[in-house]
Amino acid sequence: MSVCAWPLFVQAASIDASTTDAPLLRFHARDASEAAAWQSEARARLFALMMGGNRPDRVRLQPVVLRELELADSASRLQEIRLQTLDDRTVHAWIAVPRQPTVKVGGVLALHGHGGTGEKIVRGEGLYWYGRTLVEMGYVVVAPDIGQHDLQHTNWSLMGERVWDALCCVDYLVTRPEVDTNRLAVAGLSLGGETTMYVAALDERLRLACSSGWLTTVDNMKRGHCPCWNFPGLEEHFDFADIFALVAPRLLVVELGEQERAPGGFPVQIGRGVFERIQSAYEVFGAKPAVVFTVHEGGHVFVGRDFWPLVRRELGMPRTPMPDPGAPSGQGGSRDAAKPQSLDSGHQ
Ligand SMILES: [Zn+2]
Numbered sequence: 001m002s003v004c005a006w007p008l009f010v011q012a013a014s015i016d017a018s019t020t021d022a023p024l025l026r027f028h029a030r031d032a033s034e035a036a037a038w039q040s041e042a043r044a045r046l047f048a049l050m051m052g053g054n055r056p057d058r059v060r061l062q063p064v065v066l067r068e069l070e071l072a073d074s075a076s077r078l079q080e081i082r083l084q085t086l087d088d089r090t091v092h093a094w095i096a097v098p099r100q101p102t103v104k105v106g107g108v109l110a111l112h113g114h115g116g117t118g119e120k121i122v123r124g125e126g127l128y129w130y131g132r133t134l135v136e137m138g139y140v141v142v143a144p145d146i147g148q149h150d151l152q153h154t155n156w157s158l159m160g161e162r163v164w165d166a167l168c169c170v171d172y173l174v175t176r177p178e179v180d181t182n183r184l185a186v187a188g189l190s191l192g193g194e195t196t197m198y199v200a201a202l203d204e205r206l207r208l209a210c211s212s213g214w215l216t217t218v219d220n221m222k223r224g225h226c227p228c229w230n231f232p233g234l235e236e237h238f239d240f241a242d243i244f245a246l247v248a249p250r251l252l253v254v255e256l257g258e259q260e261r262a263p264g265g266f267p268v269q270i271g272r273g274v275f276e277r278i279q280s281a282y283e284v285f286g287a288k289p290a291v292v293f294t295v296h297e298g299g300h301v302f303v304g305r306d307f308w309p310l311v312r313r314e315l316g317m318p319r320t321p322m323p324d325p326g327a328p329s330g331q332g333g334s335r336d337a338a339k340p341q342s343l344d345s346g347h348q
Contacts, residue, residue, distance in 0.1 A: 026238070035285060043202055046238075049232070050163060051160040063082070076136070093172075094119050094142070098140070101177075106314075107140045108134045109173065110186075111189075111195045113190030113213070157232075181205070184315075185210075186206050187304075188212065189213045194211070200246075201243050210307040211255075214240075214254075215255075215256050217270060218234065239274075245281035249282060249287030249290055251314065252290065255293070256268050257300060258298070259297070268295055271295075
């Protein structure tokens with residue numbers, strides 16, 4: 001990506017780097033008003049860094065339904081869809097909607113990790129059981145494919161293209177007649193947890209986020225991880241705790257497993273330090289209880305122990321799930337969920 005669009009910023013970065021190692025937009029607000037001003041600046045900078053120099057203009061989504069399927073033993077049906085996200089770009093996604101909606105329901109953006117797809121999410125395959133659980137809870141669930149490693153626009157970043165596609169899926173969610181637009185959430189594992197962080201940071205319509213298998217630092221990500229997380233300007237401006245601070249004071253659950261692999265993965269020990277920084281940002285908003293760190297016994301898997309009760313509370317409960325998705329093992333959420341495999345967190 002060219003940095004020529006930000007000559008002043010580049011100059012400022014070099015000056016700042018000579019005096020301190022702290023990122024330029026590290027969160028250090030002292031009160032809610034300062035914090036809100038910081039968030040506004042930081043969001044604009046993130047859009048610029050990730051997406052070609054400026055927040056992109058929204059285009060008409062022009063949704064196309066490619067296929068419609070019935071989900072076996074489910075009160076929801078699936079649609080395979082395509083949305084226009086830029087003038088020259090589309091995203092492929094799946095959406096699950098109640099077959100016979102009687103009232104508006106909550107909407108959830110559900111995101112997969114490396115090797116996953118939106119279809120695996122809505123079908124609840126393997127690691128992605130949480131997607132199907134959300135479907136069975138009665139929500140409208142949209143799940144884009146975000147695993148591509150081919151950059152379409154050379155002045156963008158891979159994460160920028162993925163996050164923009166995901167943001168456009170939220171735009172689509174709020175156009176669906178079945179969705180209560182005041183009840184929106186986002187959740188994902190691994191690359192999905194990373195994308196959840198960015199989407200929740202950039203889109204204030206999302207009142208609840210669950211980022212699983214991703215709580216970490218830039219330094220730790222440099223230890224052998226697939227480099228698709230990185231982009232020019234990221235570490236000069238932010239560490240991931242700062243990006244999570246953009247979600248405050250909205251509800252946020254971050255989760256990691258005790259058996260996460262290190263180095264290169266997402267060790268709990270590093271996660272604790274990151275969480276403390278996120279929590280202090282929430283404290284500035286007077287919202288410390290709104291952020292929760294779930295540490296579970298598993299590996300690189302989605303558990304949702306603290307997420308499911310919040311989903312029920314914030315998005316309502318259109319249906320009774322079968323079986324109870326609050327099962328602490330993280331494998332009880334979907335009737336056809338396989339025992340969670342451990343995704344190699346070295347390639348999240
Ligand atoms: Zn990658």
